[in-house]
Amino acid sequence: MRNLRRLILTEDFIATHHLSTEPPPPDSLFWTMWNTWLSVAKEALATGFVQSIKNGTLDPTVYGSFNVSDAYYCFNGAKDYHTAAHYAKDPVLKAFLLEKFASYEKYNVAFPRTWHVRDGSSIVPMAVTKEYSDFEREIAKDTCPIYTLVCMIPCEYLWAWLGAELAPPTQGNLYASWITGNDDPSGAYAMGNFLDYFQRTYPNELDPARATEIYGKAMKFECQNFKAAM
Numbered sequence: 001m002r003n004l005r006r007l008i009l010t011e012d013f014i015a016t017h018h019l020s021t022e023p024p025p026p027d028s029l030f031w032t033m034w035n036t037w038l039s040v041a042k043e044a045l046a047t048g049f050v051q052s053i054k055n056g057t058l059d060p061t062v063y064g065s066f067n068v069s070d071a072y073y074c075f076n077g078a079k080d081y082h083t084a085a086h087y088a089k090d091p092v093l094k095a096f097l098l099e100k101f102a103s104y105e106k107y108n109v110a111f112p113r114t115w116h117v118r119d120g121s122s123i124v125p126m127a128v129t130k131e132y133s134d135f136e137r138e139i140a141k142d143t144c145p146i147y148t149l150v151c152m153i154p155c156e157y158l159w160a161w162l163g164a165e166l167a168p169p170t171q172g173n174l175y176a177s178w179i180t181g182n183d184d185p186s187g188a189y190a191m192g193n194f195l196d197y198f199q200r201t202y203p204n205e206l207d208p209a210r211a212t213e214i215y216g217k218a219m220k221f222e223c224q225n226f227k228a229a230m
Contacts, residue, residue: 013099020193021186029199029208030192033150033215034157040216041158044223045165048230054166056173063175064115066229069129071111073225075120076133077152078104080140084148090202093145096194100152128228132221139214146198149191150211154219157188 014021024030034041044050049066052058078101085097112119125133139151163183169176199206 013095014190019190021190022193023185023189024192024196028192029195029206029211030153030157030189032208033153033212036212037154037216037219040219040223041161044158044226045162047223047226049226050162050166052230053175053178054169056170056175058175060174062230066225068115068117068123069125069229070225071108071115071117072120072123072125073129073133073136073155074104074111075108075123077136077155078108080136080148081152083137083140084145088145090198092194093149093198097145097148100149126225126228128221128224132218132225135217135221143214144205146195146202146206147211147214149195150206151214151218153188153191154215154222156191157185158219158222160185160188 013019049058049062052062081097081101081104085094085101088094088097108120111117117123136148136151140148159182163179163181164185166179167183169179173179195206195211
């Protein structure tokens with residue numbers, strides 16, 4: 001159900017901060033990290049959960065259970081963005097993180113209405129989902145705030161890539177809205193382009209090797225989430 005978060009940044013925010021939602025440059029850190037861990041993305045695409053979405057054969061109970069567990073990640077993700085924003089010194093980074101926090105909050109308001117749960121505290125997540133959320137919280141609390149953005153990119157871009165790989169949905173596919181709702185990479189591209197800006201402005205604050213390591217761990221958690229769903 002993460003498609004409710006597909007409009008990650010408002011048009012006003014993008015214009016005000018001169019961000020681009022076009023694909024980042026080919027030699028950017030965004031693509032370096034993605035290409036480094038592309039095998040994990042392909043592994044996620046091959047999971048029974050994702051392939052059953054493609055074929056329209058996924059058990060609705062499994063789909064519902066996965067989405068409720070995933071909401072635990074999203075509820076805590078909002079807090080992590082807020083934590084990172086608190087520590088951010090660069091005003092554009094702070095604004096970026098707060099904008100992301102606001103987008104997650106909108107999702108977290110919409111989710112309980114759709115799935116009839118009170119909030120994230122009432123969810124018992126899959127073990128791997130909790131591990132993923134705990135990892136993200138550690139990054140937000142214990143590292144430079146830019147790494148929180150790095151940690152979140154797999155969540156944003158992997159789902160967009162999966163949506164594009166599964167598109168177009170077959171006629172009558174019960175999960176067509178999941179496919180079409182997740183196939184917009186513009187928000188992830190904005191994050192990648194922001195990383196470029198940050199690297200140029202603060203060349204000593206972002207270590208590409210450390211970023212790639214964090215990104216890879218988050219990507220593996222995303223894949224493990226899909227595997228654990230079935």
